[in-house]
Amino acid sequence: MKKLDLPMLLLATLVILMFVLVGVAIALRNIWLILLFIVLGFVFMGYGLSLKRKRK
Template identity: 75%
Template sequence: MKTINFPMLLLACLVILMFVGCGVAIALRNVWLIVLFILLGFALMGFGISLKRKKK
C-alpha cells in the first residue's frame, strides 16, 4: 500500500476550503470575497498541479 503524501493532501484540502469559502461568500452576497476565494482556489490548484508535474 502506498504512503499518504501529506503536503499534497493538505494542499487539496486547502483548495476545497477556498471553494467552500466562495460558497459562504455567495451566501453573504459579498462580491469581493467571492472573487478573492475563487482566485485563491484556482491559484492553489495551479500550484498543486505544477508541483505534481515537477515531481514526475
C-alpha cells in the same frame, strides 16, 4: 499500501476549503470575497498541479 503524501493532501484540502468559502461568500452576498476565494482556489490548484508535474 502507498505512503500518504501529507503536503499534497493538505494542499488539496486547502483548495476544497477555498471553493467552500466561495459558497459562504455567495451567502453573504459579498462580491469581493467571492472573487478573492475563486482566485485563491485557482492559484492553489495551479500550484499543486505544477508540483505534481515537477515530481514526474
